[in-house]
Amino acid sequence: MDDELKAIQDDLDSVLERLASYMSSDKLYTQGIEWGEASKADAATVILNYAGNDGASYPYMHLDRAILFFRSDRAFQDSERNKQTAFHGEKIGKFIAAIKALSDGRFVPDSHDLCILSDAANDFMEGRSKWFGESLGVPTVRTLRKKDGEMAKPPLVINGYLDPLSLEKKFAARDVFYLHKKKKVPLDEAIFELVGERAGIKPGTLKAFYYSDEAKKMREMDEFISGIYGEK
Structure with missing residues (x-):
């Protein structure tokens, strides 16, 4: 060297x-x-x-x-x-x-x-x-849709193995939170229907994800970062 x-x-x-x-x-x-x-x-x-x-x-x-x-x-x-x-x-x-x-x-x-x-x-x-x-020790896998947040058992190893709407649900949940907090839109069935239709996600699926632990952690982190940087 x-x-x-x-x-x-x-x-x-x-x-x-x-x-x-x-x-x-x-x-x-x-x-x-x-x-x-x-x-x-x-x-x-x-x-x-x-x-x-x-x-x-x-x-x-x-x-x-x-x-x-x-x-x-x-x-x-x-x-x-x-x-x-x-x-x-x-x-x-x-x-x-x-x-x-x-x-x-x-x-x-x-x-x-x-x-x-x-x-x-x-x-x-x-x-x-x-x-x-x-x-x-991982068995063979096949695709099967599971309920949101439900752990899959072998041979369905990783959460039903694939959630094709994972990213869409995250972005849509942030949209719901933004509309509710910033625009004062009521957090009711209508807001999930509005955002869900725009994102191509069923209102019930979006609502279930919005109240999931994963989405709650996302909102907590967003609020934390916004608070540090004074973002309104």
């Missing part, structure tokens, strides 16, 4: 260590999220999220906001891992949680997730598994 690259490495290590130390402190309000020591890998994830934002999704993505998003998303990711392992068992549950971390744009899988996915990929590529995850 030449002197210039060594100097860059030293600067990078210094920045990551400083950021990890700051993230481990109580200098940023965390909305009650429990948070311990942050690692250099955690700091690198925050920098990746910060640097990767083009300004379109979050035009005011400063470093403090990137840390808050990371803390919230990682807490949700840990909660999801606990839920999956409690339902499916340690091996399959962690595998499913790793896939969900990889499939959700908010998350950056941690090293443990990546090791699990790497093992499953190697077994599949080397012929030790007929399908991705078989060596970890």
